[in-house]
Amino acid sequence: MLKQLLKFNWLSFLSMVALMAIGVVFIKSAGEARNIAALQDAWRMHAATAxxxxxxxxxxxxxxxxxxxxxxxxxxxxxxxxxxVAVLAFGSKIYGGKRWLLFFQPSEVAKPAVIFMIAKVFGRADKPTNGLLDLLYGLAILGLPAMLILAEPDLGTALALVPAALVMMLAARVCLRVLVPFLLGCVLVAGGILGAVHVAETSPDPATKERIYRYLPLKEHQQARLRTFLNPEADPYGGGWNLRQAKISIGSGSLTGKGIGKGEQKFLGYLPPSVSMNDFIFCVLAEETGFAGAMTVLGLFLVLLLSGFWTAVRSDDDRGRLVAIGVMTLVFVHVYINIAMSIGLMPITGLPLPFISAGKTFLVILLASLGVVQSISLHREEET
Amino acid sequence: MRKVSAWSIVALVAVVLLGFAELTHALYRVQVEDVAEFKQNLTQQATRRMRKPGIRGRILDARGGVLAESRARRDIVCDMSAFLSNGGISNTVAAADREIARLSGALGIDRPANLTSGRIMRHIRTASAVPLCVWRDLGEETLARFAERAAQFPGFSIEAHAERIYPRGTFAAHVVGYTGRDRTAADADSARTLAYELEMKGRAGVEAFYNDYLAGVAGAVRIPVDARGFKPRAAVKENMTFGETPEREAQHGLDLTLTIDPDIQAVAERQLEGVRGACVVLDPRDGAVLALASAPTFNPNEFVPFLPAQRYEELVKDPGHPLLNRATAGLYAPGSTFKPVTALAALQAGINPDEEYECTGVYKLGDMRLHCWNRWGQGTMNLRRALEQSCNPYFARLGYLLGTNSIYRMARELGFEAKTGIDYAPEYAGALTAPPFYPGLTCQSAIGQGRLQVTPLQVAVMCATLANGGKVFAPYLKKRAENAPRPEPVRTLKCAPEDIERVRAGMRDVVEGAKGTGKAIGARIRVPCAGKTGTAQIGGGEKDTWIIAFAPYDEPTVAISMVVERGDSGGKTVAPRVHAILAAVFGEVEE
Structure with a gap:
């Protein structure tokens, strides 16, 4: 038992609990902006879910x-x-996407499923995994759920899955001679699309713009988001509204913030509770606690991530390492994208901030995934 | 065999650290370096400019009597944020609706008919940050009843707003004018300005002419608003880093004192009661307007705060045109009051005033027959007698001898066919000629008929010029400061003083001579008076009747012109009215 306690990754656990407590505080803060019981009690739900x-x-x-x-x-x-598949068939439509099945979001459930599956398939020491078929198998494990999530449509969640799965496959050296060039190709294509949108937006000739968009595989709202990302000032009351309000919240928080519960942007309704306790909770946090608070949260995430990677390093088992890498990458991608989009480093995508955003499915899934990572720490072979 | 090397994890950690470094750098930029910009963005988007108009200055008569002032009108208003309800905006409207009905019951006053749900909705959509006026201009009793119950009605409050009032109603209405809403006032400020307190500007009279002087300058405050444009709740306000911030102080308007003598004005108005006409009384020593009246008139209080469209229609369609200031914008033929002009022109041209002319009652020129008012002829005339008895043939012949040019030149010198320069609008210049020209027009003009179009104010200026011996003053309404120098005349007539004196003497005979046409003007007045009657044929047998008069004869202090439309003759219709004015100024001798 004592040995177990020594092997327990306290840093990971404590930083995680601290982040969830912070989540409770700021969901409460965000919910206070409106006189609606469901919103004002959302923090209780978060605590209970935790x-x-x-x-x-x-x-x-x-x-x-x-x-x-x-x-x-x-x-x-x-x-x-x-x-x-069921959510596509029976899901309820909210904000233009079919993402909810009864009380949870299947896309969140699928995130660790991909990670565990890849770890199981490529983590077996006895099987070499450098063939082209292995790569195709891995891409299928990633691709099937990703395609279904994309069909909801939820581009952000689908894309958030990709880095975790690819990092795991890279770490497992799955047919690197094909995978690496493939990934480089993907980066070039993504860069190319962004470049094309940039050219289209800055082109003075509407015909050129139309011609470029005709050949780009982007939907109307995706084009709009990329446009906003490339030029947020162009339309501050339309597509740029959320980004503008997010930046005003974070920026006006300055060094030490306005005090917990005293965010003006949420009170004045520029950050409505529908977004302020979910994808934009970092804005509330940064406005009320300033740069100091934002750094504290980033620090806690860094502790959580590094302790997770430490677990991976300490594990002598490929499966353990892969799961730990995958889960930590997933967390990192969410943290990075969520904060980066709030300050305009990335286009707006609806990704929650792990442990802090109000979102029951994601929180439970995260805790389960981190539980498995903790298990890797607890069940490692002690070097003697 | 281990596939997942520690190095790959290290590489991954490096990527993570890089990502965090980038986030840290970006957050530092936004939260530390560019703080000022974002704080400013916040206050800018969460505040609106509200203009606070200055209080409009008073308008006073020459003795300090108040003709127009701003009073505090007290309203019960409601702040929409008190009724903010969850769900759609219609819930908020319904809540406001309910509360207004409840308060209406508690105060025992009816809900204003124009305060419909639709109007509440419109208010929320366009100006939710400022209160909505529910009941305007409430009496003490209702306000007291509200004050007792205010605690039970959150959201409602009493507000005072400046509102124009004209304590003497129709008195000097055409001089004072009225105000109306100024819809462009806020344009000077940016688009994020809320319309709240009505901004008024003068629309007529000196209210309009001296608007900048009276209005002052609107101040401005920035008031916080939430994303939907409502005033933030009290709980929110406590947490805000910015509140109501004054941008600039309102400057109140100045008081405007007029030259209008309240007693003379009152008599002049009384004398015009029931007729259509105008009267101008000037101080011939400097052009000060002592009275300026036009009848029929209107009550400027009807224009506060707005004249209902229907009432405006009525006023505009009224055949008496009560909104028209006949004194400055009414165009009339001057009739025989023009004869002094002809007389002066004749004297200037060297015509012998003592040359005798036999009036037979008609003056013939070609086919034209120009009758004297006395069909039987008035006998032997010279200039002075012709003035006294207003002999048409005599002056028609003068016109024939002089030609139009010299008559018009003299008329222009006396101020006709040009604006007098009074500090008032609108003012018409009138005209001396208009096509077509026909033979005998000169003779017609010489007796004040023809195509002459003059305003009573121009005639008053002419009368004042004759009174003061040839100095043409621009009439003025704004009283000079005590120590200010007397105004200089616009010009001095290029006439020999004895010529002017000759005409003046003729005018004295009109009042005092045995056969004077205007004896009623000066009867029993304590000072010697001079005058001239006028009866202008305007076709259809109708006549506009005139009197000009000045007194005391030697050092005149008043010069009067009065016109009454559709009268019998100047001597009969107008002379008693002018007499009343002179009597009020100089008093009457006891019989």
Whole structure:
């Protein structure tokens, strides 16, 4: 038991709990802006979900992750796929996307499913994984759920999956001679699209613009978001509104913030609670606690991430390493994209800030995933 | 065999650190370096400019009597943010609706008919940050009843707003004028300016002419608003780093004292009651307007705060044109009051005033027959007698001898066919000639008929010029400061003083001579008076009747012109009215 306590990754656990507590505080703060019971009580829901998630966390942490991977990866992955199909069929439409099935979001459920599945497939020491077929298999594990999520449509979530899966496949050296050039190609294509949009937007000739957009695989609202990203000042009351308000919130927070619960932007309604407690909660936090608070949160995330990667390094098992890398990359991608979009470093995408944003499915899924990472830490072979 | 090397994890950690470094740098830029910009963006988007008009100055008569002032009108207003409800805006409208009905019951006053749900909705859409006026101009009793219950009605409050009032109603209405809403006042400020307090500007009279002097300059404050444009709730306000911030102080308008003598003005107005006409009384020593009246008139209080469209229609369609200031914008034929002009022109041209002319009652020129008012002829005339008895043939012959040019030149010198330069608008210049020309027009003009078009104010200026011995003053309404120098005349007539004196003497005979046409003017007045009657044929047997008069004869202090439309004759219709004015100024001798 004492050994277990020593092996327990306290840094990871404590930073995670601290982040969830911060989440409770700022969901409460964001909810106060409107006199609506559901919004004012959202923080209770977050706390309750966190407690429920912690039960799952500990259950998984004390179970042997190898058994979990062996037994659950495939069924979990298949169930995820079924849920993703189900949400397309029966889901309720909110904000122009079918993302909700009853009380949860299947796309969140699918995130660790991909990670566990890739870890299970490529983490077996006895099997070489450098063939082209392996690569195609890996891409299929990523691609199937990603395509279904894209069909919801939820480009942001679909894209958030990609780095985690690719990093795992790179780490597992899955057919690097094809994967690396492929990835480089992808980067070039993405850069090319952004460049093309830039050219289209700055071109004085509307015909050129129209011709460029005709050949780009972008939907109307995606074009608009990229446009806003490239030139946020162009339309401050339309597409640029959210970014402008996010930046005003964060910027006016200055060094030490306006005090917890005293954010003006949320009170005045420039950050409505529908976004301020979800994807834009970082703005509330940064406005009320300033640069100091933002750095504290970034620091906690860094501690969480580094302790997770430390778990990966300490694990002598490829599967353990892959799961830890995957989960930590997933967390990092969410943190980075969420904050980066709030300050205009990236186009606006609807990704929550892990542990802090109000979102029950994602929080439970994160706690479960971190539980597995904790299990990797607890069940490592002690070097003697 | 281990596939996942520690180095790949290290590489990953490096990427993560890089990402965090980038975020840190970006946050530092936004939260530390560019703070000022974002703070300014915040206050800019969350405030609106509200203009605070200065209080309009008073308008006073020459003795300090108040003709126009601003009073505090007290309204019950409601702040929409008190009724903010969840859900659509219609819930908020419904809540406001309900509360207004409840307060209406509690105060026992009816809800204003124009305060419909639609109007509340419109207010929320366009100006939710400022209160909505529910009941305007409430009496003490209702306000007291509200004050007792105010705690039960959050959102409602009493506000005072400046509103124009004309304490003497129709008195000097054409001089004072009225105000109306100024819709362009706020244009000077940026588009994010809320329309709240009505900004008024003078629309007529000295209210319009001296608007800049009276109005002052609107101040401005920035008031905080939320994203939907509502005033932030009290709880929110406590947490805000900025509140109501004054941008500039309002400057109140100045008081305007007029030259109008209230007693003379009152008599002049009384004398015009029931007729259409105008009267101007000038101080011939400097051109000060002592009275300026036009009848029928209107009550400027009707224009506060707006004249209802229907009432405006009525006023405009009224055949008496009450809004028209006949004194400055009414164009009339001057009739025989023009004869002094002809007389002066004749004297200037060297015509012998003592040359005798036999009036037979008609003057013939070709086919034209120009009758004297006395069909039987008035006998032997010279200039002075012709003035006294207003002999048409005599002056028609003068016109024939002089020609139009010298008559018009003299008329222009006396101020006709040009604006007098009074500090008032609108003012018409009138005209001396208009086509077509016909033989005998000169003779017609010489007796004040023909195509002459003059305003009573121009005739008053002419009368004042004759009174003071040839100095043409621009009439003025704004009283000079005590120590200010007397105004200089616009010009002095190029006439020999004895010529002017000759005409003046003729005018004295009109009043005092045995056969004077205007004896009623000066009867029993304590000082010697001079005058001239005029009866202008305007076709259809109708006549506009005139009197000009000045007194005391030797050192005149008043010069009067009065016209009454559709009268019998100057001597019969107008002379008693002018007499009343002179009597009020100089008093009457006891019989």
């Amino acid at each position: 407690l429920f998630g912690l039960i799952i966390y500990f259950t998984l942490a004390f179970a042997d992750y190898r058994k979990i991977l062996d037994l659950c990866s495939t069924p979990y992955f298949l169930v995820s796929l079924i849920l993703l």
